[in-house]
Amino acid sequence: MSAGIVIERLTKTFPPPRRVFGKRRPAPAPAVDGLSLTIPAGAVTGLLGLNGAGKTTTIKMLATLLRPTSGSATVDGLDVVRDAREVRRRINLIAGGERMVYARMTGRENLWYFGQLYDVPRATLHRRIGELLDLVGLTDAAGTLVERYSRGMRQRLSIARGLINSPAYLLLDEPTLGLDAPIARDLRAVVADLAAGGVGVLLTSHYLAEVEQLCRYVHVIDRGALVAEGSPAELTAGTRLPHTVELTLTDPAPDATKAVDALAARAGAEVWHDTDIDGRPRVTLRHPDDLAGELTTTVVRAGGAIARVEVSPPTLEDAILAMAAR
Amino acid sequence: MPTALPTMRRNWLVTIRAYPWTYFVGTVATGVLTVGLAYLAFHAIGGGQVSAVFLADGGTSDYLGYVTVGAAALMFATRMVLWVAKAQITEQREGTLESQLLAPARRLPYLVGVGLQAFTTTVAEVAVMLAFAVAIGVRLPAPDPLALLCAVAAAGVAVFGVSVPLSAIMISVGEAHITQNTLFVGMALLCGFTFPPASLPDPLRWLGEALPLTSGLRALRGATLHHETVGAILPDLLLCAGLGVAYLAAGLRLLGPAERTAVRRGGAA
Amino acid sequence: MSAAWRVVLAEALKQHRRIFGTKLVVFSMLVWPVLTLATTYYTILPVTAAPGAAERWPLVGEPQRLAAFLAAGALAYTFFFSLVQSAWHFSFERVSGTLEALFLTPASRLALVVANGSGALVQNAWLFGAFAVAAAAATGTLHVAHPGMYPVAVAALLVPAVAWGAFLNSLLMFSRDSAFLYTLLDDPLWFVAGVRLPLFALPLWVKAIGLAFPLTTSLAVLRGALLDGEGVRELGGDLALLGGLSAALFALTAVTLRVGERHAQKTGSLQLF
Numbered sequence: 099m100s101a102g103i104v105i106e107r108l109t110k111t112f113p114p115p116r117r118v119f120g121k122r123r124p125a126p127a128p129a130v131d132g133l134s135l136t137i138p139a140g141a142v143t144g145l146l147g148l149n150g151a152g153k154t155t156t157i158k159m160l161a162t163l164l165r166p167t168s169g170s171a172t173v174d175g176l177d178v179v180r181d182a183r184e185v186r187r188r189i190n191l192i193a194g195g196e197r198m199v200y201a202r203m204t205g206r207e208n209l210w211y212f213g214q215l216y217d218v219p220r221a222t223l224h225r226r227i228g229e230l231l232d233l234v235g236l237t238d239a240a241g242t243l244v245e246r247y248s249r250g251m252r253q254r255l256s257i258a259r260g261l262i263n264s265p266a267y268l269l270l271d272e273p274t275l276g277l278d279a280p281i282a283r284d285l286r287a288v289v290a291d292l293a294a295g296g297v298g299v300l301l302t303s304h305y306l307a308e309v310e311q312l313c314r315y316v317h318v319i320d321r322g323a324l325v326a327e328g329s330p331a332e333l334t335a336g337t338r339l340p341h342t343v344e345l346t347l348t349d350p351a352p353d354a355t356k357a358v359d360a361l362a363a364r365a366g367a368e369v370w371h372d373t374d375i376d377g378r379p380r381v382t383l384r385h386p387d388d389l390a391g392e393l394t395t396t397v398v399r400a401g402g403a404i405a406r407v408e409v410s411p412p413t414l415e416d417a418i419l420a421m422a423a424r
Numbered sequence: 425m426p427t428a429l430p431t432m433r434r435n436w437l438v439t440i441r442a443y444p445w446t447y448f449v450g451t452v453a454t455g456v457l458t459v460g461l462a463y464l465a466f467h468a469i470g471g472g473q474v475s476a477v478f479l480a481d482g483g484t485s486d487y488l489g490y491v492t493v494g495a496a497a498l499m500f501a502t503r504m505v506l507w508v509a510k511a512q513i514t515e516q517r518e519g520t521l522e523s524q525l526l527a528p529a530r531r532l533p534y535l536v537g538v539g540l541q542a543f544t545t546t547v548a549e550v551a552v553m554l555a556f557a558v559a560i561g562v563r564l565p566a567p568d569p570l571a572l573l574c575a576v577a578a579a580g581v582a583v584f585g586v587s588v589p590l591s592a593i594m595i596s597v598g599e600a601h602i603t604q605n606t607l608f609v610g611m612a613l614l615c616g617f618t619f620p621p622a623s624l625p626d627p628l629r630w631l632g633e634a635l636p637l638t639s640g641l642r643a644l645r646g647a648t649l650h651h652e653t654v655g656a657i658l659p660d661l662l663l664c665a666g667l668g669v670a671y672l673a674a675g676l677r678l679l680g681p682a683e684r685t686a687v688r689r690g691g692a693a
Numbered sequence: 694m695s696a697a698w699r700v701v702l703a704e705a706l707k708q709h710r711r712i713f714g715t716k717l718v719v720f721s722m723l724v725w726p727v728l729t730l731a732t733t734y735y736t737i738l739p740v741t742a743a744p745g746a747a748e749r750w751p752l753v754g755e756p757q758r759l760a761a762f763l764a765a766g767a768l769a770y771t772f773f774f775s776l777v778q779s780a781w782h783f784s785f786e787r788v789s790g791t792l793e794a795l796f797l798t799p800a801s802r803l804a805l806v807v808a809n810g811s812g813a814l815v816q817n818a819w820l821f822g823a824f825a826v827a828a829a830a831a832t833g834t835l836h837v838a839h840p841g842m843y844p845v846a847v848a849a850l851l852v853p854a855v856a857w858g859a860f861l862n863s864l865l866m867f868s869r870d871s872a873f874l875y876t877l878l879d880d881p882l883w884f885v886a887g888v889r890l891p892l893f894a895l896p897l898w899v900k901a902i903g904l905a906f907p908l909t910t911s912l913a914v915l916r917g918a919l920l921d922g923e924g925v926r927e928l929g930g931d932l933a934l935l936g937g938l939s940a941a942l943f944a945l946t947a948v949t950l951r952v953g954e955r956h957a958q959k960t961g962s963l964q965l966f
Contacts, residue, residue, distance in 0.1 A: 113960055158961075161797060165958035186799040197790025202710045214703035215800040299718045329701070450876040457884045462736070468894030469739030469750050478739035487739055601722050609728045618736040 101159060101174050102298055103267055104135035108169035110155050110322075129155040132169065136195035138300040139266065142289060144313035144330075146302070146418060152322040153302040157271045160300070161191045171266060187216065189267045192260035194275030196252030201245035205236050205255050208244060209262055216263035223262075230258040233288065250278050257285060267298040274305060285314060306415040315413075318421060326421060330414050338366075339412035339420060340384040343393055347379045347404040353383065353401030361396050365389060378405055431537025435507075447506070448549060455499040455553035458618060462491035463560055464520055481620035484649050489564050492557045493645050494617035498552045501583045501637060502608060503549065507542035508587035509604060512683075513594045532676060535591075539584050564648055571647035571654045578643055578664040582636035585668030588675025592682035598689060616641050636667035700804040701811070702738060708812030711782070721757030721778065722771060722820040730767040733889050734760060757834050761920055764828035765861055766888035769912040772814075772850060776858035777878045779813035781802075784865040787963050792866065796957070802950045803859070806866070810858025814851070838924040845925065845932075849914040853935050856942035863946045867965035869952040886912060907938050 110130040114123040130152040137143045145153050158164040160171055162182045165357045171178045173185045191221070199208050206227060213223040231237045234254040248415060253276070260268065270289065274282035293299050300332055303309050309316060310330045318326040326333060347354065355371065358381050362369035367385035383389055390409045397404060466472065466487050474487045482490055511534075590607060594600045614621065614632035621632045630636045643660040646652040654661070712718050740746060741753040752758040783806075786792040796806060829835050837843065861878075865871045883889060885903035892900060892913070903909040910931050917923035917931070925932070957963045 104694065156960075163796060163958065164961060165955070183799045186797065191797055195790075200707060200710075200791060203707065207706060207710070211703045211707060212794070212798065214699040215798040216794070217699060217799065241903035263798075437958045440959045446870070446872045446876050449873075450879065453876070453880045457880045460884065461889060464890055464896075465737050465740045468755065468890075469737070469746050470743035472747050472748060473743040473745070474739045475742030475744075477742060482739070491736075530959045602717055605725060609732075613728050613735075618732065619739065623738060664899060674761050 101172070102139055103171065103173050103300070105136070105160075105171045106134050106169055108133045108156070108159065108171055109167050110152075110159060111167045117223065124189075127281060128167070128322050130159070130166075130319075133311060133319065133322065133324055134169075135317050135324065135327070137298050137300050140293060140296045141299055141314040141415050142293045142299040142312045144303070144309040144316035145319065146306070146316055147319040148311060150321075151319045152406050153319065154271055155322075156319075157191065157300065157302060160267075161189060161269055162186055163191075168285060187263065188265060189269060190260045190263055190265040191269045191271065192257055192273045193271040194253075194273055194277070196249055196256055199244055199252055199255050199259060200241065204241050204243055205231065205247070205258075206240040208255060209258055212259050212262045218263055225386075226262065226264065230261055233261075233286075234258045250281055253277055254281060257288075261292075265297065267275075267300070270299060270301045270303075272303055272307060273301070274303065282308075301307075306413065306418060310414045317419065320421075334412050334414055334417045336417075339416045340386050341388045341390075341412060342410040343383045343388075343390045344382075344406075344408040344410070345381050345393055345397060346374050347381075347397070348403040348405045350379050351397075351402040352398065354397045354400040355379070357396050357400035358383075358393065361392060365392075427533035428537040431534050432541045435538055436542040447503075448545070451499050451503055451549050451553050454502070455495040455549070456556050458495040458498065459488070459492050459553065459557050459560070459562070462488055462618070463562075477623070478620065481622035482638035482644075486649060488557070488562045489649050490645065491618055492562050492564065493643065493648050494555070495557075497579065497637065497641055497644055498612065498617045499549055499553060500546050500579065501611065503546040503592065504539060504542050504580070504583040505587045505604060505607065508539050508584060509590040510595060510600055511535060511538045512591045512599075512679075513600045523651055535584075535588065539580075539587075543580065567648045567650050568651060568653050571652055571657055572644075574654055574661055575640070575643040575647045575657060578661045578668070579637065579640040581665045581672075582640045582668035585636060585675070588672050591676075592675055592678035595617065596682040598683040598686065611635060611637060614638065620642060634667075636664045636671065639667070640664035697801055697804040697888055700800050701808040702752075704805065704808035704812040705815065708779070708809065708816050712813065717815040718817065718820065722775060722817050723824060726771045726824065728769050733763055733767070737889070752892075755820075755834075758920070760831070761828070761834040762916065763889065764831075765916050765920060766883075768821065768825055768828065768914060769850065769908060769915055770883050770888045771824070772817075773857060773906075773908040773911070774878070774882065775813060775817045776810055776854060776861055777875060777882075779810065779858060780865045780964065781871050781875050783809055783862050784871040785864060786869065789965060792963060796810055796954065802954065803943075803947050806862035806946060806950065807855060807859040809862055811855050813836050813858065818933035835919055836922045838922045842918040842924065845928075846918040849911050849918070849935055850931065852937045853911050853942075856939040856946075859905050859946045860942045860949070862955065863949040867949070867956075867963060869966065871963050874958060882906065882908065884907065888912065904934070907935060907942070910935050910938065 107134055108130055111125060111126050111128040114126055133152070133156060135143075135294070145156065147153050151314065155164060158253065159166050160173070160178060162178050162185055165179060173188055176184050176188075178185050182278065200211065203211065209227045209230060210223065213227065218226065228237075231240050234257055236251060236254055236258070239251060244255065257273070268289075273289075274285055277285065286308060287303070289299055293312075299312075301309065301313060313330060316327065316330055316333060317324055328336065359369060361367075362383060365385055365387070367383045367389060369384075370382045372380050372382075381393075385392055388411070390407060394404060394407060470487070474482075474485055478487065479485055484490055503536075569592065586607075594603050597603070612618070614624070614628060615635050615637045616632065621629055621638060624632065639660040643657040643664055646657040646660065650656075724784075741750070741759060747754040752762060786795070796802075838965050862876075865874060868874060885895075885899055886909040887895060887900075887903060888907055889909075892909075895903070914928050914931050914935065953963075953965045955966050
């Protein structure tokens with residue numbers, strides 16, 4: 099039964115710090131407020147929000163590190179509170195950074211150690227350690243003490259640790275934060291492969307390009323509550339953000355320029371004229387619709403010769419910023 | 425000494441803001457329990473008496489007084505060494521060593537500042553321990569004030585002197601815990617804090633004499649237990665202070681190379 | 694059950710890597726205890742050689758028996774204190790982030806703290822062995838009722854020590870100021886446990902406090918079994934007390950772990966007090 103991770107009306111309010119004297123503080127606002135969503139197996143689901151939105155709190159509840167105040171979360175039907183131990187067998191967490199590994203053991207020993215704690219069958223563990231070390235590029239450094247690893251190496255080992263129990267569901271809390279670009283890119287490839295192989299992945303990230311690239315579905319939360327959801331494309335389209343088209347002519351063509359202005363006025367688009375680095379005239383149009391086709395046709399009909407066209411669709415980042423602005 | 429007072433003040437501020445109660449309790453506990461142990465042993469085992477050997481070597485039948493003075497000196501020495509010797513390595517661990525080395529202040533006034541502040545906290549701790557001793561019946565005869573003052577000063581110089589080469593060792597090997605504890609344990613055996621060094625086998629006695637506190641303790645006990653004047657304890661005062669200064673000079677010499685080694689080793693201890 | 698055993702093996706490796714062959718362990722388990730033992734001997738010499746002392750405490754009549762008495766105390770104290778040190782070290786896992794990684798796993802928390810403590814003991818064992826053999830040889834005063842008392846003495850040392858270590862781990866794991874507990878258990882421990890003095894010399898209230906610490910009774914059994922030729926019959930009361938204390942400590946450990954983790958899940962902070 100692969101029912102995925104199902105969250106229903108999940109709420110978490112952190113109790114105010116205890117004060118012996120002094121008046122009782124009012125209960126603070128909930129960190130997560132009535133959140134309901136599903137994380138299916140075999141796909142990467144994104145959880146987005148500004149800082150303090152409740153992403154990490156949500157992930158920690160799913161990881162059984164925090165207890166919900168109310169509501170429920172189940173992993174393949176197992177409750178994260180009542181069946182915590184069973185849930186822990188099936189999930190793992192990778193948070194950005196290089197903590198969660200032991201400096202005084204070697205890379206291989208660290209993986210063996212955690213494999214023991216996850217009760218990974220012995221034969222499987224041996225093979226898996228080799229595979230994971232290979233996956234994160236630490237095979238040569240496997241026998242070196244972690245205290246001698248560079249930061250990037252520790253981060254990679256931390257990723258391997260997160261995969262040691264071959265989790266059915268992988269929780270990623272800003273996993274590429276602070277990672278060098280090549281390692282971050284490799285991690286994204288690994289995540290995509292895992293999802294393709296049937297693992298259910300929950301990804302929180304500030305790198306919206308990453309979310310756009312990896313996630314099939316995205317939930318956007320703000321102040322602990324769900325504010326929007328959909329595929330990245332749906333979210334972007336939903337906010338009616340402008341496309342930008344930039345067209346460069348080979349030579350100045352006054353007729354073409356006039357025609358473009360007329361087009362812009364008709365469509366209600368913003369328009370700029372300038373020149374590029376080689377002195378060629380360039381026109382830029384911004385409009386919620388993709389006007390690239392109309393623009394090129396207009397220019398050609400007016401006798402202009404096109405050197406280059408560049409289209410920039412709105413990004414998820416634009417969408418999130420727009421939502422935050424509201 | 426423009427650096428000494430600001431350093432003392434800085435340490436005071438840091439101390440008051442985040443008072444290391446753990447250190448206070450730990451040091452007082454050591455003193456109190458040392459005296460407590462002696463008290464119980466004296467009454468339950470010794471029946472209120474001491475051996476003839478102790479009478480001869482220790483020069484007194486007041487076993488509890490003897491141990492109390494030693495315990496006070498032990499607390500004093502431990503506290504001073506903890507602060508002064510660890511001053512540099514603490515800076516190193518907190519990452520401020522390099523900035524310190526860049527500042528033009530000379531090392532000695534800085535360490536004196538640390539020492540002065542440590543001295544004031546020691547007074548509080550020793551006072552608590554002495555109150556306990558008095559409460560359980562230890563009676564120290566009123567000392568000659570001048571002699572006591574000179575003995576304490578000499579002991580201060582001695583402990584300060586020993587702390588500096590220790591500090592040099594600590595920052596060059598980048599380790600404090602093993603270094604300082606080995607010194608404490610060694611001093612506890614050799615200097616005569618809780619028993620007359622004469623009880624020790626000869627080779628250890630000679631080793632003990634090389635430590636300034638051994639003569640310092642003789643001077644302290646002379647001033648307190650035997651109500652001696654400055655003149656009577658002068659030889660021990662001079663030996664104690666002299667050795668202290670010698671260790672200090674050696675330590676200051678070693679600090680430079682040690683700091684360079686520390687910076688070369690790079691970063692935190 | 695086998696999952697718990699795997700935790701033991703895992704922690705054994707971790708402790709081996711942390712402790713074995715380091716300078717710290719040689720100093721703290723061998724050099725300092727030996728020097729402190731010598732200091733203690735010379736400190737109480739003035740009263741043990743006092744007139745009439747042998748009537749009050751017979752074994753002072755033979756310096757070697759006195760030395761053996763103190764050596765047994767030093768050995769037991771170092772043994773139990775090594776668990777205080779190991780618990781102090783374990784508390785750093787909270788700060789460094791690995792404790793969270795441990796709580797993420799399905800591993801039994803009780804198994805973890807017990808395994809951590811026993812792992813530390815095993816690593817220190819060879820040093821103790823050396824210390825013990827040297828002490829026994831030097832004083833030549835081993836006096837057992839029968840060879841069966843050797844394993845009894847060892848068990849009386851090991852089982853309570855593991856329980857003590859597990860409890861300390863669970864306590865220090867959730868404590869903000871581990872240094873304070875460390876200080877509390879340093880000097881006061883040897884004082885109340887009769888490490889440097891015979892129990893009869895301690896006032897009643899000190900002995901009462903001492904009874905709460907497994908070291909006190911463990912040491913009494915050690916001295917009784919190995920130095921005074923006492924058998925299981927004479928030591929029955931002490932052994933029963935040790936059994937009860939160990940069980941109580943294990944139970945307290947389980948409770949502390951549960952409360953601590955529950956608190957962390959509620960407040961997000963692994964710090965309980």
